[in-house]
Amino acid sequence: MALEVVLGIDIGGTFTKIGLVDRSGEIHFEDEVPTTGYDTIEQYIEAIHQHVTDCLNQLEASFHMAGIGVGAPNGNYYTGCIENATNLAWKGTVEFVKLMENQFQIPTVVTNDANAAALGEMLFGGAKDLNNFLMITLGTGLGSGLVVNGDVIYGNDGHAGELGHIRASDNGRQCGCGKRGCLETYVSATGIKRTVFELLAEENVESDFRKIPFSKLKPKLITAMAESGDPIAIKAFERTGFLLGRSLADTVAHISPSKIFLFGGLAKAGKWIIDPAKKSMEAHLLPIYRNKIDIVPSALLKKNIAVLGAAALIWKKLDREDIAG
Amino acid sequence: MALEVVLGIDIGGTFTKIGLVDRSGEIHFEDEVPTTGYDTIEQYIEAIHQHVTDCLNQLEASFHMAGIGVGAPNGNYYTGCIENATNLAWKGTVEFVKLMENQFQIPTVVTNDANAAALGEMLFGGAKDLNNFLMITLGTGLGSGLVVNGDVIYGNDGHAGELGHIRASDNGRQCGCGKRGCLETYVSATGIKRTVFELLAEENVESDFRKIPFSKLKPKLITAMAESGDPIAIKAFERTGFLLGRSLADTVAHISPSKIFLFGGLAKAGKWIIDPAKKSMEAHLLPIYRNKIDIVPSALLKKNIAVLGAAALIWKKLDREDIAG
Numbered sequence: 001m002a003l004e005v006v007l008g009i010d011i012g013g014t015f016t017k018i019g020l021v022d023r024s025g026e027i028h029f030e031d032e033v034p035t036t037g038y039d040t041i042e043q044y045i046e047a048i049h050q051h052v053t054d055c056l057n058q059l060e061a062s063f064h065m066a067g068i069g070v071g072a073p074n075g076n077y078y079t080g081c082i083e084n085a086t087n088l089a090w091k092g093t094v095e096f097v098k099l100m101e102n103q104f105q106i107p108t109v110v111t112n113d114a115n116a117a118a119l120g121e122m123l124f125g126g127a128k129d130l131n132n133f134l135m136i137t138l139g140t141g142l143g144s145g146l147v148v149n150g151d152v153i154y155g156n157d158g159h160a161g162e163l164g165h166i167r168a169s170d171n172g173r174q175c176g177c178g179k180r181g182c183l184e185t186y187v188s189a190t191g192i193k194r195t196v197f198e199l200l201a202e203e204n205v206e207s208d209f210r211k212i213p214f215s216k217l218k219p220k221l222i223t224a225m226a227e228s229g230d231p232i233a234i235k236a237f238e239r240t241g242f243l244l245g246r247s248l249a250d251t252v253a254h255i256s257p258s259k260i261f262l263f264g265g266l267a268k269a270g271k272w273i274i275d276p277a278k279k280s281m282e283a284h285l286l287p288i289y290r291n292k293i294d295i296v297p298s299a300l301l302k303k304n305i306a307v308l309g310a311a312a313l314i315w316k317k318l319d320r321e322d323i324a325g
Numbered sequence: 326m327a328l329e330v331v332l333g334i335d336i337g338g339t340f341t342k343i344g345l346v347d348r349s350g351e352i353h354f355e356d357e358v359p360t361t362g363y364d365t366i367e368q369y370i371e372a373i374h375q376h377v378t379d380c381l382n383q384l385e386a387s388f389h390m391a392g393i394g395v396g397a398p399n400g401n402y403y404t405g406c407i408e409n410a411t412n413l414a415w416k417g418t419v420e421f422v423k424l425m426e427n428q429f430q431i432p433t434v435v436t437n438d439a440n441a442a443a444l445g446e447m448l449f450g451g452a453k454d455l456n457n458f459l460m461i462t463l464g465t466g467l468g469s470g471l472v473v474n475g476d477v478i479y480g481n482d483g484h485a486g487e488l489g490h491i492r493a494s495d496n497g498r499q500c501g502c503g504k505r506g507c508l509e510t511y512v513s514a515t516g517i518k519r520t521v522f523e524l525l526a527e528e529n530v531e532s533d534f535r536k537i538p539f540s541k542l543k544p545k546l547i548t549a550m551a552e553s554g555d556p557i558a559i560k561a562f563e564r565t566g567f568l569l570g571r572s573l574a575d576t577v578a579h580i581s582p583s584k585i586f587l588f589g590g591l592a593k594a595g596k597w598i599i600d601p602a603k604k605s606m607e608a609h610l611l612p613i614y615r616n617k618i619d620i621v622p623s624a625l626l627k628k629n630i631a632v633l634g635a636a637a638l639i640w641k642k643l644d645r646e647d648i649a650g
Binding site: 083131132151153155160161165167170284289 | 575
């Protein structure tokens with residue numbers, strides 16, 4: 001008998017990751033296809049379809065593909081569209097779910113990547129028994145998925161949970177969104193790079209960072225430099241964690257989660273970012289919330305959470321429809 | 326046949342308002358009893374019980390009381406307790422629901438006053454068809470009720486929605502909670518008073534406010550002075566609205582509501598507070614949220630929203646239990 005799986009798809013600017021995921025979160029097959037280089041979006045979707053079909057034919061085991069979940073920048077759960085995603089080639093609003101369902105003829109759901117990550121954590125990671133938690137993804141920017149009463153919240157228009165653009169600092173750094181002081185200008189791979197250079201300007205201390213141009217600095221190096229005791233790297237993490245924790249305290253005052261998960265490249269820095277974030281969050285929390293909310297790395301940090309999250313999205317929908325009858 | 330009603334109770338520091346409310350939101354009887362002056366909380370509850378019983382006996386119509394909803398400072402929906410309410414005489418944690426059910430022998434639910442106001446708006450006011458909205462109550466402090474997917478959210482511990490204590494300003498005014506810069510130190514009856522005095526210090530302009538000591542200034546007077554063209558009053562509203570709007574933009578980035586309702590004394594100032602708040606919120610919103618979220622006064626501004634909200638709380642619970650079987 002064929003094993004029931006879903007197709008999880010994570011659309012990034014350069015590559016689209018795909019995986020066949022069963023109900024327990026096991027990935028039976030994963031691969032990637034380029035996101036760019038197609039004349040039309042239909043050709044891109046055809047390429048995914050061809051790739052998945054070829055792979056299914058080559059695999060020894062027999063699979064039944066029940067649905068498709070997609071995590072994409074600016075993916076809107078309600079409309080099934082990808083809306084004005086700045087790092088994708090398709091402009092304006094793309095009716096992605098409609099195009100996918102035409103091609104694959106199975107139920108498809110889309111959401112943004114951070115919401116997908118929250119769902120992945122809930123179904124397959126460290127949030128299996130949690131009804132109220134927060135997922136923060138630290139990549140080039142800062143994404144967030146808010147889980148309330150056991151559901152990712154989408155709000156009135158599908159756009160709830162854009163914590164990358166809450167005010168981290170009055171009259172702060174310029175953000176790509178047109179505003180100033182947004183959280184992701186401080187707390188993200190790009191944000192901590194900016195902080196390293198801010199510190200190089202402020203301080204006189206010796207640091208190997210003085211030999212590296214802005215355009216070449218990778219966040220991974222900042223962690224390595226902190227490990228080796230570089231004072232600028234350590235201070236950059238402290239400043240980043242301080243601002244993250246201060247903003248998290250405000251998010252707690254909104255939804256009162258039981259736990260906060262961090263995912264993404266910067267989350268791999270572990271204690272360097274988590275310790276100052278915790279300290280700052282506690283200092284900025286109302287007394288009623290203190291000493292009960294943990295900040296932890298995602299349990300899926302070493303796995304393909306984006307594909308697992310996209311798979312979780314469609315599993316959740318399929319299970320609901322089962323219950324509804 | 327007896328008309329089915331619930332008892333709505335709003336516990337304030339000085340008076341406890343009570344009302345018999347039917348399913349349509351009509352108040353058939355309302356009154357108040359003192360909150361203070363009892364040796365024990367049991368005596369206070371007995372006094373309410375006696376008062377309600379007497380009234381029911383005197384009323385001509387026949388009522389069947391199906392349940393009791395209570396809005397109270399620090400009322401916890403999950404535990405049924407009133408927890409460390411600073412402006413009530415009872416210290417520590419009071420098992421309010423248990424005590425009420427012992428006395429009245431009917432189902433009782435408690436929540437905080439702002440959550441009750443949100444429920445009142447949803448069942449009987451301007452939010453009847455809204456699944457995602459925000460209620461801000463502007464009294465001595467700032468309270469909030471967040472409605473997501475058609476439910477007031479309580480979070481992990483019953484304490485979700487404490488927007489009075491999000492950071493309105495870096496290193497700002499001292500707050501009663503022990504932190505600095507909390508939204509309610511700027512946006513509340515007390516907050517705008519502080520702003521009037523801040524402006525009197527900053528500016529040289531003539532103003533009748535110079536004749537009034539801090540302890541005597543009532544927020545109502547600030548509205549009256551704005552109406553009569555006093556420059557300090559107008560500027561105080563502008564500054565208050567600016568900070569309210571800026572913080573609301575961050576709340577929108579959390580839950581993406583379709584509408585924001587204002588309730589309480591300061592909400593009665595209408596355009597004086599709403600116009601600058603709208604302008605500031607729009608300026609601080611991410612583009613995807615702009616020009617679609619309205620800030621409006623509660624539709625129940627002239628009614629007893631606190632009692633209606635408490636009644637809505639228990640109606641919602643009774644209706645759910647009906648559905649559940």
